[in-house]
Amino acid sequence: MAEAGGAWRLEAAAGFYRGRGEIARYARAELRFLRWEIDRGVLDERSGSPWWRAVNDRLLRDRAEAALVREDGGEPPSAGARAWAAFLAGPSPERWYRAHNSSVVAGYLENEDLAAAELPAERLMINVTLSRVLYAHAMVAVPRLALGPLAALGPRLGDPRTGSVGMFLDLRNVFPQHYPLDGWSTGRVMDLEGRRARMLDHGVIKPRLRELYAFSARALGEPGLVDLLNGDIPSYARPDIDRSRWHERRLLHGLATLVTAPGR
Template sequence: MNLTEHQLSDFQSLELKAMAYIDTIKNSPEERLTSRKEYYLKYGFADGNQYGFGNSEIDFLEWEVERGVLAAEYHARWWYNVNLKFIYYSVLGSYVFEQKLENVELPQPVQRWVDYLKNPCSSNWYKAHNTSIIHGYIEYKDMAEKESWIEQYFINEVLDRLLYAEVMVEGETEIFGSIGKILANPRLPAVDILVKIKDLYPENYPLKFKDMLNVLDIGFDIGTLMSYVLDKLIIKRNLKKIYSYISELLDIPELEKFIVDNKVTYPQI
């Protein structure tokens, strides 16, 4: 698709506007959080449910802020940059939507946000969110390689859960069936509940020894049991199917390279 000179300059100006905005929030985790809350107050399509489709994202972002991975001191680290690029895609998508730019070939994550804004629903929100996150995984692979092996393991578990949630929303899970659409609905408090379980989402960065045990599901408490059931019994047994399905759904063929012999090998892709 060819862009006219006028269209190209319009889109480039929006890119510059989005980059300038990102520069104002990048070194303040609290401002990133405020930015996303403001975004979803406008574009969460809440119907009385505070942040609407953004509820799950806000819950996860609050966990990231509390864990400290978005602090300016980690500007060259994986979590900091994947989150920042995610926000950039979303903000740029909103600018394109507001400007009503048509017949412009957009970067895939940006187009998905425009699609969500034009037709807000759980499926379109997940497509926008997960496309942006996966592109971040791919772009910042080298930064992931610098993380500890246990952090890499945890980073992969986070993606496993995220993709499985999208599979549930699409009604493609054998275990949960149609009820999965409800459980994974981004408007509902499932993520808020999960991020408060330290066995699933540790609070320290870098990970401490106790966090390592939790991430590896070594323990005898209820949190460890929940983590084991979710990650080992439900998700990991179906990783190849999950990644193949989402790769095709989102048209991101690189995602299938994350899997070797039903194991996620990121960042070695």
């Protein structure tokens, strides 16, 4: 049953935001993504993914620690918890991304062994998910890097309180909606992406991956993040991406890059 293991995580995530006034508006993007995970079944305790559960639990733990510290005083025990405490003290889109991504990246780095046990197609999805989350942060924090000449649109498009960020974080219509991905190759998963998703992942994000990971490593205090790229190919848990396939659709890449050339 897909709900097993997902229902309590959804309630815990929603509970952090509930009753906190303006902060409650920041729940939108995260809860939408969490429902996608539940629908796929990756959070199921018996048939789901130990990796997806571990990363989600790191996020829940950091937030719970930040909330306790805010109530009782003291120093948050982890960088993620400290970032969430800073968000609670002065909420803003940039602080939300810094807190959320601090927890998510820590979860990635400390659970790479679990990711390596996933099928190659799942590892590809895990890498694309990371690049999109980092990109959404950049739209708010360094919009020139994320959108080049369209930088003025970044803070609005990336604001987690609005529906527009869904086009970057919603994977419901991009990847297979079940787990595990038995019989799926990384190439087949890449072929499933629609035109808009390919434009985003290969045309907009891919040309700036190295700058994007370098920015996030600095912003989150996680220097190991830059090691999750092999050139301009995501390499977390060795997803076995075919380099020639990753660089396909050159015209599509070029059109998107012309519109949103990387910049600072």
